[in-house]
Amino acid sequence: MEKLVEAEELRTNFYTFEGVVKALNGVSLVVNNGETYGLVGESGCGKSVSVRSMMRIVQAPGKIEEGKVVLFFNEKDRNKGIDILKRSEAYMQSIRGNDISMIFQEAGTALNPVLSIGFQVGESFLLHRRGEMIKLAVKTLDKKIDENSNSLFRMWRKFHKRLLQNETDDLERYKTEIVKIDSDLYRTEGKTDSKSLEKHKRLLVNRERLNKQGLKVRLQLKTPIIRRYVRRINAAVREKVIELLTDLGVPNPGNIVDRYPHELSGGMQQRIVISIALACNPTLLIADEPTSNLDVTIQAQILDLIRQLKKTQISSVLFITHDLGVVAEICDRVTVMYAGDTCETASVKDLFKEPMHPYTKGLLKSVPKGEIGEKLQTIPGTVPNLITPPSGCRFHPRCPDVMEICKSQKPEMLMMKDGHSVACHLYRKK
Amino acid sequence: MILVLVGVSLIVFAIMMLIPEGQRVAIYVTGEKIRNEQIDSLIVKYGLRDPAPVQYFRWIKNIFKGDFGHSITASAPVIEGFKMYFPVTLELVLYSTPLIILVGIWLGTIGAVHKDKPIDHFTRIFAIVGYSLPTFWLGLMLMMFFYGLLGIFPPGTISIVGKDILYNPEYHQYTRILTIDAILNGNWRMFWDAIYHLTLPTINLVLLSSALIMRLMRSSMIDALGQDYIRTAMAKGADKKTIYNTHARRNALIPVITISGLMFAGLMGGMVITETIFARKGIGLWMARAATQLDVAAIMFNVLFLGVVFVVINLIVDLIYAWVDPRIRLT
Numbered sequence: 032m033e034k035l036v037e038a039e040e041l042r043t044n045f046y047t048f049e050g051v052v053k054a055l056n057g058v059s060l061v062v063n064n065g066e067t068y069g070l071v072g073e074s075g076c077g078k079s080v081s082v083r084s085m086m087r088i089v090q091a092p093g094k095i096e097e098g099k100v101v102l103f104f105n106e107k108d109r110n111k112g113i114d115i116l117k118r119s120e121a122y123m124q125s126i127r128g129n130d131i132s133m134i135f136q137e138a139g140t141a142l143n144p145v146l147s148i149g150f151q152v153g154e155s156f157l158l159h160r161r162g163e164m165i166k167l168a169v170k171t172l173d174k175k176i177d178e179n180s181n182s183l184f185r186m187w188r189k190f191h192k193r194l195l196q197n198e199t200d201d202l203e204r205y206k207t208e209i210v211k212i213d214s215d216l217y218r219t220e221g222k223t224d225s226k227s228l229e230k231h232k233r234l235l236v237n238r239e240r241l242n243k244q245g246l247k248v249r250l251q252l253k254t255p256i257i258r259r260y261v262r263r264i265n266a267a268v269r270e271k272v273i274e275l276l277t278d279l280g281v282p283n284p285g286n287i288v289d290r291y292p293h294e295l296s297g298g299m300q301q302r303i304v305i306s307i308a309l310a311c312n313p314t315l316l317i318a319d320e321p322t323s324n325l326d327v328t329i330q331a332q333i334l335d336l337i338r339q340l341k342k343t344q345i346s347s348v349l350f351i352t353h354d355l356g357v358v359a360e361i362c363d364r365v366t367v368m369y370a371g372d373t374c375e376t377a378s379v380k381d382l383f384k385e386p387m388h389p390y391t392k393g394l395l396k397s398v399p400k401g402e403i404g405e406k407l408q409t410i411p412g413t414v415p416n417l418i419t420p421p422s423g424c425r426f427h428p429r430c431p432d433v434m435e436i437c438k439s440q441k442p443e444m445l446m447m448k449d450g451h452s453v454a455c456h457l458y459r460k461k
Numbered sequence: 462m463i464l465v466l467v468g469v470s471l472i473v474f475a476i477m478m479l480i481p482e483g484q485r486v487a488i489y490v491t492g493e494k495i496r497n498e499q500i501d502s503l504i505v506k507y508g509l510r511d512p513a514p515v516q517y518f519r520w521i522k523n524i525f526k527g528d529f530g531h532s533i534t535a536s537a538p539v540i541e542g543f544k545m546y547f548p549v550t551l552e553l554v555l556y557s558t559p560l561i562i563l564v565g566i567w568l569g570t571i572g573a574v575h576k577d578k579p580i581d582h583f584t585r586i587f588a589i590v591g592y593s594l595p596t597f598w599l600g601l602m603l604m605m606f607f608y609g610l611l612g613i614f615p616p617g618t619i620s621i622v623g624k625d626i627l628y629n630p631e632y633h634q635y636t637r638i639l640t641i642d643a644i645l646n647g648n649w650r651m652f653w654d655a656i657y658h659l660t661l662p663t664i665n666l667v668l669l670s671s672a673l674i675m676r677l678m679r680s681s682m683i684d685a686l687g688q689d690y691i692r693t694a695m696a697k698g699a700d701k702k703t704i705y706n707t708h709a710r711r712n713a714l715i716p717v718i719t720i721s722g723l724m725f726a727g728l729m730g731g732m733v734i735t736e737t738i739f740a741r742k743g744i745g746l747w748m749a750r751a752a753t754q755l756d757v758a759a760i761m762f763n764v765l766f767l768g769v770v771f772v773v774i775n776l777i778v779d780l781i782y783a784w785v786d787p788r789i790r791l792t
Contacts, residue, residue: 088695128698143690145711291787
């Protein structure tokens with residue numbers, strides 16, 4: 032299996048008024064190309080924070096302290112990978128929504144209440160596929176130029192075509208510059224001599240500064256009346272959005288694009304959130320509890336949709352959930368998290384058949400089996416406060432098999448057999 | 462809305478009824494001196510001893526005819542006084558409100574975006590100082606400093622040279638708003654003179670009122686930036702500028718609009734102090750004088766007028782609301 036994304040020893044803290052919340056305590060996970068990877072744990076265990084750290088969208092007061100997130104997307108960096116935590120913010124912006132995108136829980140709050148659906152979905156196209164959109168706009172414009180014989184209209188449209196052409200030229204220039212800087216960055220990355228480090232730093236600054244548009248384009252975008260040509264691009268985007276929504280099985284997409292989030296049902300909102308994430312055909316889709324707060328039937332529909340998309344469009348899915356049933360249904364491999372630690376990673380079959388970590392065992396025992404009068408087992412104790420987390424293994428105060436060493440030493444990830452690893456002192460070779 | 466106006470008129474009328482008839486006669490009598498023995502016959506003539514409802518409806522009828530009575534302080538009919546004083550106030554409000562709102566929103570956004578950085582502390586200090594200074598104190602200080610000490614900016618509405626131009630028969634007063642008239646006449650000298658006289662009171666109002674808008678904008682922008690949809694926008698790959706300007710600001714503006722509307726209306730009423738200090742002959746000054754000289758007609762008219770202003774502003778605020786927030790739209 033080829034790796035697609037690897038997170039190594041991620042540590043993220045939240046600097047709150049009460050103290051420093053150590054949300055991630057060295058989380059490592061690997062998503063392979065072509066698999067559906069599950070991340071399971073109770074609420075507040077750091078699932079969402081770890082994927083947000085992987086996308087570098089941790090909001091204040093959170094801060095990624097250390098670790099690595101390595102992407103193996105292009106052929107070129109198959110061997111080495113790109114550590115995105117070291118890259119510039121501008122580079123991240125070009126990756127987010129384009130190569131990695133994310134579906135959020137609670138679609139109702141994840142959509143902006145004052146912007147129309149068409150705008151919110153179309154924004155992804157405008158951010159990452161502006162060139163294509165301009166091409167589409169030019170195509171429809173060409174048709175109109177041929178049709179209409181009125182010379183005044185003709186002139187107006189030809190003028191617009193010229194403006195659109197300006198933008199295309201500008202985008203080309205920008206693209207070549209970006210590619211150059213990125214390849215330079217790739218070359219200087221990881222080198223430790225002072226000259227390379229300095230160059231790397233300078234390149235990062237340049238990447239950040241690189242203006243997306245040249246002066247000419249900025250002027251034509253800002254000047255009133257002249258900037259009306261942008262409507263042609265927007266019309267092209269609208270067509271694309273309607274196409275995308277039709278593909279995702281949204282009924283009556285032509286009507287939906289002009290609606291606002293509050294006018295839609297929960298399931299429909301979730302579909303819109305998915306369509307935003309899928310707009311640019313990402314390589315990795317991160318689904319952050321996409322089915323919580325939805326009815327069971329809608330849940331099944333959304334899961335079906337994701338499974339289908341996995342077959343047709345996206346290569347890998349990183350699926351976060353607290354629902355073990357969903358994991359069994361959709362995932363290939365699973366990592367169990369507890370209080371900012373990864374406990375166990377295994378294929379779904381192995382995890383359900385022979386769980387190794389005491390926490391995983393407890394978790395599996397507490398799943399209702401659907402028998403009448405059944406008494407649910409629970410894990411005694413509560414989730415620890417992450418401002419003052421327990422020493423050593425963070426699970427030790429609740430662990431049934433606790434040993435002396437657990438209280439002082441953090442267990443390392445032990446490879447038990449192919450593809451099944453566990454972080455527990457129980458399995459340490461004596 | 463109309464109910465609100467009826468309520469305002471009732472209250473105004475009730476206040477008027479508290480005043481003895483002898484004084485109320487002044488509303489109807491124009492100019493000439495009245496001897497004491499005439500008063501009684503005048504009271505009877507204008508029906509000031511009729512039952513209250515009858516008087517109320519007569520008063521309302523007169524209002525619809527455009528007859529608000531005679532103002533002593535303006536020594537003219539109230540409506541004439543209004544035409545004379547109102548443009549001066551309107552000019553100041555028209556110049557300062559956009560500035561207040563723009564400065565407030567701009568500083569508030571900066572503060573929220575650079576939260577807890579030095580520039581944020583600076584804007585917060587600005588807000589606290591601006592909000593806690595009394596209007597009259599700051600007004601007097603500005604006057605003392607810029608007029609008394611440095612002699613840069615003058616008080617008043619217009620200079621002597623300006624007055625000469627103003628009363629020149631060739632100079633037409635279209636709107637009576639000095640700057641607009643000056644532009645319409647193409648008289649730049651007059652225009653600069655008016656702007657020159659507007660500067661200090663505008664600074665005074667902007668310093669004091671934008672602090673409130675700024676505080677509100679800052680907190681609602683910080684709130685908006687912490688919302689989930691900002692994360693969605695970040696995950697889309699939007700840059701900071703787009704996130705601030707498109708995704709956060711529109712949501713943050715919603716509470717600011719309410720306060721801006723109230724503030725605009727409040728400015729009209731709060732002009733009393735500013736105009737008195739800077740000796741601008743506007744509504745505020747007129748009201749202050751009318752109150753001290755018991756100019757019943759002028760007071761009544763102005764209270765009624767402010768009521769109308771509040772109602773209209775609220776209507777406009779509601780319209781802007783619906784434009785900004787689709788959740789409020791009726792369709």
